[in-house]
Amino acid sequence: MDTEKLIQDLIDNGHKTYIGNLSIDCTIFGYHERRLKVLLLKWKGIEGWSLPGGRIKKTETLQAAAARILQERTGLANIFLKQYQVFGDSDFRVKQPEMTNLLKAMKITVPKNNWLADRTFSIGFYALVEYSEVDPKPDLFTEECNWCDINELPELLFDHNEMVDLAQKTLRQELSYLPIGSNLLPKKFTLPEIHDLYETLLGKSLDRRNFPKKLLALGIIKKLAETRNIGAHRSPFLYRFDMRNYNRALQEGLAVQF
């Protein structure tokens, strides 16, 4: 089927497959070379960008739905993906004018009593992935899927700027009680590499000496006997995550202040 037919089928029959009144939107953070980026979709026919999102099938769990949407847009499976907030109070979601205009630009009409025209609450998820592993793919309604630096975000459609802001705030808070980084750093890394990662995510400077001490004290990283030669007689020691402690901390939580 071509896109037009797929969209018409979603309007006509989607209510048989998907849960009404609910959607998922994902803030997918990408980390690469000391920059934090967000995955955005450009809608067809207009200059508008939004977060990737989708609907929940009646037969799937919430987590499975979020994982499916993430995989459809990024090609990545088994990514740490976390709920952080339900959104549903913006004027858009009550009045739906923006969505109607978007679809008009695509020459699509959603009938007034159609399931897609109902007030929709969106469950916000966030994920943190290694930027270069992602193969971004647009969906039915969009024509481009691209990374954007978090400090250079345009005005997004709907309430999606608010979603990104709160996702970033949540991610920063969660760094105090969840370990991160095992999917963002090489298997063996230097202290400056993990230091840069945390500085980028937290958006603040961290002490070069105290920061690694805290991670070592928590037991989530350990020093190896190996060094990496980075030239000019500099050979910093390599470290790796202690995956037993790391996974335990994912389950039980940490308590640390950076």
Place this chain on the structure above:
Amino acid sequence: MDTEKLIQDLIDNGHKTYIGNLSIDCTIFGYHERRLKVLLLKWKGIEGWSLPGGRIKKTETLQAAAARILQERTGLANIFLKQYQVFGDSDFRVKQPEMTNLLKAMKITVPKNNWLADRTFSIGFYALVEYSEVDPKPDLFTEECNWCDINELPELLFDHNEMVDLAQKTLRQELSYLPIGSNLLPKKFTLPEIHDLYETLLGKSLDRRNFPKKLLALGIIKKLAETRNIGAHRSPFLYRFDMRNYNRALQEGLAVQF
């Protein structure tokens, strides 16, 4: 209208007033004399207990819906009430057998295609209130509303034990970056009083000397020139919250490790 007619009206006409597929359940923690309690409802006709909950009106915001449900059950307004997780994956919520049995015990039949028989996702909120200020009231489906010590919870209906567990875990994590206590302690309190509050909420011992130092360093409490006479020549100094710093911390977050 009597209860039976109200329930029948909810089954027949509720879909005109309320959002489908979505509900709210509230874990309302009560603090009193060094104990943490949870507000529970006893269902009519069976020995089953659940958390207070309800549906979202099409015309109200999510936060307003949660505040309304809290107020209906407790009589309290303007309570700090926070979303923490969406639940929707338990077998119950897909298959709905437990709900059907509950309603059968009340001689209520929900038709197969009725809006109330649809798969429902529930948005979990939690609140923390001063136990003695609450006037607990049951709802249409329940006959009793009572406090239960969190360490003595029975097996609850649906997935509500899981909801309480995660609410408590979230509350403990949030103590690291949100101030609490202004609605749980007298306006002027002693250091042992706030120490007991945090120990009860965190479920662990806190150092008598270091704990208050941290709160003072954050600027959220301050020492008064007054003392309270508690007999036997003991007159500990009184403290109060610095509400300007407290409210700023509610907005901007703290970073502290207890």
